[in-house]
Amino acid sequence: MLSYIIRRLMYAVPIIIGVNVLTALLFFRVNTPDDMARKILGEKFVTPAAVENWKKDHGYDLPAFINTDEHGAGIVTQTIFFQKSAPLLWFDFGRSDRNNIDIGREIRGRMWASLAIGLPTFIFAIIINLFLAMILAYLRGTLLDTWGLFICVIMMSISILFYIIGGQFFLGKALRLLPISGYDTGLHSIKFLILPVIVALIGSTGAGVRFYRTVFLEETGRDYIRTARAKGLGESRVLFKHALKNAMIPVLTNVVVSIPFLFYGSLIMESFFSIPGLGSFTIDAIQAQDFAIVRSMVYLGSILYIIGLILTDISYTLVDPRVVFD
Amino acid sequence: MPVILATDLIVFLVTGGAIFMAYRSTRGNGAVLREIKQNRLAAVSLVFLCLYLGTALMDSLRWRDVAVDENGAALITEDGGAVYESEALSLLDRALSGLRTGTEKSYSAPFASRLFVKESMELPDGRVTRGYPPLRYPGTHILGTDKVGSDVLYTAIKGIRTGIVIGTGTTLIIIPFAIFFGVIAGFFGGFIDDIIQYVYTTLSSIPGVLLIVAFMLLFGGKGFQGGLVSESDVFLSVFVPNDRLFWLCLILGITSWTDLCRLIRGEAMKLRELEYVNAARAFGVPGSGIIWRHIVPNLMHIVLITVVLQFSGLVLAEAVLSYIGIGVGPEMGSWGNMINTARLELSREPVVWWNLFASFLFMFGLVLPANIFGDAVRDALDPKLRYR
Numbered sequence: 032m033l034s035y036i037i038r039r040l041m042y043a044v045p046i047i048i049g050v051n052v053l054t055a056l057l058f059f060r061v062n063t064p065d066d067m068a069r070k071i072l073g074e075k076f077v078t079p080a081a082v083e084n085w086k087k088d089h090g091y092d093l094p095a096f097i098n099t100d101e102h103g104a105g106i107v108t109q110t111i112f113f114q115k116s117a118p119l120l121w122f123d124f125g126r127s128d129r130n131n132i133d134i135g136r137e138i139r140g141r142m143w144a145s146l147a148i149g150l151p152t153f154i155f156a157i158i159i160n161l162f163l164a165m166i167l168a169y170l171r172g173t174l175l176d177t178w179g180l181f182i183c184v185i186m187m188s189i190s191i192l193f194y195i196i197g198g199q200f201f202l203g204k205a206l207r208l209l210p211i212s213g214y215d216t217g218l219h220s221i222k223f224l225i226l227p228v229i230v231a232l233i234g235s236t237g238a239g240v241r242f243y244r245t246v247f248l249e250e251t252g253r254d255y256i257r258t259a260r261a262k263g264l265g266e267s268r269v270l271f272k273h274a275l276k277n278a279m280i281p282v283l284t285n286v287v288v289s290i291p292f293l294f295y296g297s298l299i300m301e302s303f304f305s306i307p308g309l310g311s312f313t314i315d316a317i318q319a320q321d322f323a324i325v326r327s328m329v330y331l332g333s334i335l336y337i338i339g340l341i342l343t344d345i346s347y348t349l350v351d352p353r354v355v356f357d
Numbered sequence: 358m359p360v361i362l363a364t365d366l367i368v369f370l371v372t373g374g375a376i377f378m379a380y381r382s383t384r385g386n387g388a389v390l391r392e393i394k395q396n397r398l399a400a401v402s403l404v405f406l407c408l409y410l411g412t413a414l415m416d417s418l419r420w421r422d423v424a425v426d427e428n429g430a431a432l433i434t435e436d437g438g439a440v441y442e443s444e445a446l447s448l449l450d451r452a453l454s455g456l457r458t459g460t461e462k463s464y465s466a467p468f469a470s471r472l473f474v475k476e477s478m479e480l481p482d483g484r485v486t487r488g489y490p491p492l493r494y495p496g497t498h499i500l501g502t503d504k505v506g507s508d509v510l511y512t513a514i515k516g517i518r519t520g521i522v523i524g525t526g527t528t529l530i531i532i533p534f535a536i537f538f539g540v541i542a543g544f545f546g547g548f549i550d551d552i553i554q555y556v557y558t559t560l561s562s563i564p565g566v567l568l569i570v571a572f573m574l575l576f577g578g579k580g581f582q583g584g585l586v587s588e589s590d591v592f593l594s595v596f597v598p599n600d601r602l603f604w605l606c607l608i609l610g611i612t613s614w615t616d617l618c619r620l621i622r623g624e625a626m627k628l629r630e631l632e633y634v635n636a637a638r639a640f641g642v643p644g645s646g647i648i649w650r651h652i653v654p655n656l657m658h659i660v661l662i663t664v665v666l667q668f669s670g671l672v673l674a675e676a677v678l679s680y681i682g683i684g685v686g687p688e689m690g691s692w693g694n695m696i697n698t699a700r701l702e703l704s705r706e707p708v709v710w711w712n713l714f715a716s717f718l719f720m721f722g723l724v725l726p727a728n729i730f731g732d733a734v735r736d737a738l739d740p741k742l743r744y745r
Contacts, residue, residue, distance in 0.1 A: 045555065046555070046558055046559050046562055049555065049556075049559035050559055050562060050563055053559065053560075053563070054563070054571075057571055057572070057575065058571070184725065184728050184729060184732070185725060187669075187728060188669065188721055188724040188725040188727075188728050189717075189721060189724075190673050190676045190677070190696070190720060190724075191673070191677065192676055192677065192680060192693075192696050193696070193713075193717055196696070196699070196700055196703065196713065199703075200703050204703070204704070295564075298566060298681060299677055299680065299681070302681075313567065313570075314681065317570050317574065317681065317682070317683070318682060320574060322571075322574075325567065325570065325571055325574070326571075328564075328567055329563055329564065329567045329568065329571060332563065332564030332567055333562045333563050333564070336561075336562045336563075336564065337562055340562075
């Protein structure tokens, strides 16, 4: 098991390096430090001296990838790519371009707010969607199933933006049940979390229920279900006992990949509900054109995705004994 | 003088493709058509989609009028060339010119005859009071007017082209790449397969939204430059796409081609082992011939399914991206922009709801049929994936 995990981690190394090089190309080659400096100092009336000064202050005054003025290892290390991108490999995110804040510290401080929304949404979404999907699968072929599926398609066809705006308007403004947006520390934050979680749940129901229903029906087409029915078990027992256990395999392996992203936050949810998590951090950086933060978040997201993939592989082997560590 | 943007070409291509598919499905065995005939909901959806596509097509046929001076005489340059207006109006703009030019001063409710906001009015006897002034075009604004007084129905209709281009253009751009790389990875395997797999795993591990954001921050800054133009730059806009919509399609394509590529690779690997491919090999058909004659035609159903299923997701994504501020520019009609402004209008007292309602209606009217139609196409082409 351990050697398997280590081998999977080794596979991830070239991908992480690839991501690193790709973001560096995008952020240092396509958008040169001069462009960055001009954007941050203001497009007009920027003297070349001011640009040089800004680059020097923020460590962008080196060649991009190869420094011909240096000797030995310096050819590679005394470059923007190495100075700015290589520290990402050991999670040193450096400082932001605009306010000079410590990005790593900011991320560590903000990820809990993202988790506070992400975790309940994640758990309740699985429970609710699975439950509804099982009901539909139980009623398959009936009018209720057809209409349930149709409602799912309708729910899928509505943009998440409408759910958010509608939720804020009806629950927050018209009925005054919940605060429209905001955040607080500790347990006081709960009343701010209810609305975003409800909205996110409603937004995910359509696609989720449909997917889980397919998984269930795929499972009920298998031989062991026919055997269970043939020996006289009731439909509900077949579905909820036999099929559910086995349907959990594709369900689990499908959701595991998103577990690391619970820390990562959602751009729109957090910005609509003013949650001070990583999503709103990213949005603010985008609007301020702070490329150091955007680059860090791109990198962090890739890492989390790769971790998610590894966790998925491991969970496969855990829930399905037929899959061996190979 | 006609003006063709890169995104117009996308609309033309999609229309051509749709007509071709329609023609093909009336001949052949017509599995898709049969499925859709049986499924009345899918047939209705198809009609809706055709209406939307037709509107987008009308909005993509555009030309510049000859600029005229105040006496109505055509302006000419010193050497006798014609001078054209800076704005190229589309066929749709011209058809709806009543809606386009019939602007009010500010908000007005649907079918209203008076403005929604109070203004100082001069009464016939010279006194000034606060009140709701009458509209210039009372009762003509079916969905009301927005803050600057333009007709909401017109704005929503203008969003159709943006939605269609995003939904189809993105996949149109990626299909050749996804098929090419997917097929050679799956068919040849080995080292080529490793390289291609590495590339798409790396690309797909970067969070899509952030890649789009970064890309649009870097490339999307180039908006449309107006001004009077001469005849020499007629087709310039095709080859130098300077509208954000095109860049948005491109980057959405880059972030979403990996899924299609992965599917195609898997299918190509499966097809490679089949008897008829072996037979072709035994007859001495070269690799390229096998790919072209036997592999590619047999995975086109995957491509078609992906295209129709991705469509609605892309239309929804455009709205979110426009909300974040990296979608199409504010000068371009899009439902995302409408939602963005409508959000603040809901906190007004009394509520201005028609902007949000209009964007909801038009978006829903595209995405729901697209979803239903997509399901029908998938059921027809890939019975294995059918929802039982």
